[in-house]
Amino acid sequence: MPLSETEPFDLTARSTVNSCWGALTMEVLARLGIQTVITSPGSRSTPLTVAAARNPRIEALSILDERSAAFYALGLAKSTGRPVALVCTSGSAAANYWPAVVEASMGGTPLLLLTADRPPELRNCSSGQTIDQCKLYGDYVRHFAELSLPQASPDMLAYLRQTLVHAVHISLSANAGPVHLNFPFRDPLAPDSESSEPVVDAETLEVASTVITRPCEVVPLGSVIDMVALERLSSHTKGIIVVGTENPRCGDEAFSDAIAMISDKLGWPVIADALNPLRSHAEGNPLLITRYDAFLRDAHKADGILPTAILQIGSLPTSKVLRAWLSSLDAVSFLLTSRPINTDPLHRIATPLYGDVLALAEHLQPQRVEVNWGKQWSAIEQETANELDSKMLSIETMFEGKVAWLLSKHLPVDTPVFLASSMSVRYAEYFWEASSRAHSIFCNRGANGIDGTLSTALGVAHGGKPSVLLTGDLAFLHDSNGLLAASQLKGSLTVVLINNNGGGIFEHLPVSGNDSSFEDFFATPQPVDLAKLCEAHGFHHEQIQGWNSFIPSISVLPESGLRILELRTDRKADRVMLAEILKI
Numbered sequence: 001m002p003l004s005e006t007e008p009f010d011l012t013a014r015s016t017v018n019s020c021w022g023a024l025t026m027e028v029l030a031r032l033g034i035q036t037v038i039t040s041p042g043s044r045s046t047p048l049t050v051a052a053a054r055n056p057r058i059e060a061l062s063i064l065d066e067r068s069a070a071f072y073a074l075g076l077a078k079s080t081g082r083p084v085a086l087v088c089t090s091g092s093a094a095a096n097y098w099p100a101v102v103e104a105s106m107g108g109t110p111l112l113l114l115t116a117d118r119p120p121e122l123r124n125c126s127s128g129q130t131i132d133q134c135k136l137y138g139d140y141v142r143h144f145a146e147l148s149l150p151q152a153s154p155d156m157l158a159y160l161r162q163t164l165v166h167a168v169h170i171s172l173s174a175n176a177g178p179v180h181l182n183f184p185f186r187d188p189l190a191p192d193s194e195s196s197e198p199v200v201d202a203e204t205l206e207v208a209s210t211v212i213t214r215p216c217e218v219v220p221l222g223s224v225i226d227m228v229a230l231e232r233l234s235s236h237t238k239g240i241i242v243v244g245t246e247n248p249r250c251g252d253e254a255f256s257d258a259i260a261m262i263s264d265k266l267g268w269p270v271i272a273d274a275l276n277p278l279r280s281h282a283e284g285n286p287l288l289i290t291r292y293d294a295f296l297r298d299a300h301k302a303d304g305i306l307p308t309a310i311l312q313i314g315s316l317p318t319s320k321v322l323r324a325w326l327s328s329l330d331a332v333s334f335l336l337t338s339r340p341i342n343t344d345p346l347h348r349i350a351t352p353l354y355g356d357v358l359a360l361a362e363h364l365q366p367q368r369v370e371v372n373w374g375k376q377w378s379a380i381e382q383e384t385a386n387e388l389d390s391k392m393l394s395i396e397t398m399f400e401g402k403v404a405w406l407l408s409k410h411l412p413v414d415t416p417v418f419l420a421s422s423m424s425v426r427y428a429e430y431f432w433e434a435s436s437r438a439h440s441i442f443c444n445r446g447a448n449g450i451d452g453t454l455s456t457a458l459g460v461a462h463g464g465k466p467s468v469l470l471t472g473d474l475a476f477l478h479d480s481n482g483l484l485a486a487s488q489l490k491g492s493l494t495v496v497l498i499n500n501n502g503g504g505i506f507e508h509l510p511v512s513g514n515d516s517s518f519e520d521f522f523a524t525p526q527p528v529d530l531a532k533l534c535e536a537h538g539f540h541h542e543q544i545q546g547w548n549s550f551i552p553s554i555s556v557l558p559e560s561g562l563r564i565l566e567l568r569t570d571r572k573a574d575r576v577m578l579a580e581i582l583k584i
Contacts, residue, residue, distance in 0.1 A: 016191060025114070025164060039062050042089020068485040097137075116183050144180045146182045248276075275443050316345065318426060401581065404432055450475040458482060467492065507575040
């Protein structure tokens with residue numbers, strides 16, 4: 001990409017070697033298609049931060065808390081499919097990226113971690129704000145490189161460029177994920193405002209920043225499918241397709257169409273978690289099954305639909321009931337994954353298939369279909385759906401499970417939705433309805449933690465369509481620093497906050513009923529007035545009093561800003577009602 005096609009470099013940013021190094025870093029990243037760089041304030045990272053702020057083709061955001069910054073970047077990378085770059089100073093700042101790095105690694109989300117560091121002579125000698133940052137994130141990053149100290153020679157600038165090209169390429173490879181680059185800098189760190197002479201002439205800088213690569217594109221998967229395994233898969237007429245957490249690179253619609261094609265060719269029903277696009281693109285998949293957690297609890301129904309083969313696509317759904325049922329089956333298993341990871345915590349005898357659903361749908365030939373097999377599943381699904389919907393309609397009191405059910409029915413078409421871990425994601429699995437409303441579902445289910453919930457949702461919403469976060473009070477408060485990050489939001493996020501005064505998920509543990517320490521050490525209710533917390537940060541808060549006010553509040557979403565809709569429920573009553581509904 002020649003310089004004439006872009007905004008010119010700011011020559012004053014190259015008045016020192018460090019500034020030149022930082023400016024070239026940001027220019028190369030921009031040319032590779034990196035659109036957003038999120039920085040946190042600090043001294044050692046000055047060359048990178050100033051360069052990001054000055055580059056006209058980069059959106060530079062400043063988020064005070066590095067943990068929030070990393071999760072914000074994670075959410076933005078999830079929603080766009082592009083790597084987001086993070087910049088922090090030396091010392092413990094980089095350690096605050098850790099939780100988001102783990103989630104990005106396990107979830108296959110591309111991030112670029114640009115950590116500033118002390119030069120070698122200031123390490124291991126008790127200098128301030130210095131830790132060992134080399135390979136800080138261990139195997140949770142796809143690649144680590146320690147950059148040399150900045151030099152302005154053409155050879156060293158070319159080295160910097162190719163290191164960055166390689167980093168972006170790896171972050172978007174078939175096994176996408178975070179990449180860590182450590183940048184040591186000697187003083188002086190700030191640009192020299194009094195110098196008018198650049199350390200590198202314009203021609204040398206243009207050569208150094210020239211990239212010959214497709215910017216920020218996902219490395220395509222091979223379309224080769226193990227044909228022998230495919231023949232074994234196709235030999236079964238009574239199989240099931242199980243799809244769990246999935247944020248497909250090919251796009252929600254293409255992914256859903258491919259799954260529908262596989263289901264049609266095999267005649268197999270599709271068990272679909274709420275954490276993939278299938279439930280929101282249900283129109284083309286008549287064998288979509290979403291109420292499995294409820295009817296698999298009925299031994300009579302479950303015993304009547306025993307498959308001989310299982311095609312698992314991606315990770316398993318959240319449901320423990322489903323996992324226990326799958327583990328009990330005497331069935332042949334096939335594991336399709338687009339990443340070279342083990343996706344079977346049940347440790348079944350299984351055949352791995354590496355590739356994507358588009359390739360499988362293309363290579364799979366139409367098979368002899370057992371029509372009654374699909375009809376059996378559809379009949380049970382419809383019967384269970386009717387029962388659950390009838391129960392939901394009759395609930396007048398505030399029940400956490402009804403919130404997810406209503407969101408699936410009343411959110412505007414094409415709304416991005418982030419589901420917090422713990423009970424939010426489980427209630428969505430139980431009750432999120434299949435429809436054609438094209439909701440994009442996001443979650444942090446790589447490590448399944450609650451940390452960074454609000455910040456990740458803000459990243460998902462940034463620069464996109466009005467979005468929604470469904471969360472509990474503990475997950476929200478655990479990331480209350482995300483309210484500081486919300487000042488950077490370009491877009492709209494509505495937080496549907498279930499306040500049941502503690503950790504509702506722990507009510508489902510055996511310890512909840514017989515241990516006097518339960519409230520203090522497990523449920524851990526927090527004495528925070530959420531309305532005052534939101535007021536302190538200047539964000540809109542509304543306490544929902546009933547379903548009649550909740551439905552209109554989610555049917556139309558604001559175009560900008562952050563708002564919090566608080567619904568108060570009783571977690572102990574929620575547990576009892578859930579048990580009654582699912583006949584636990």
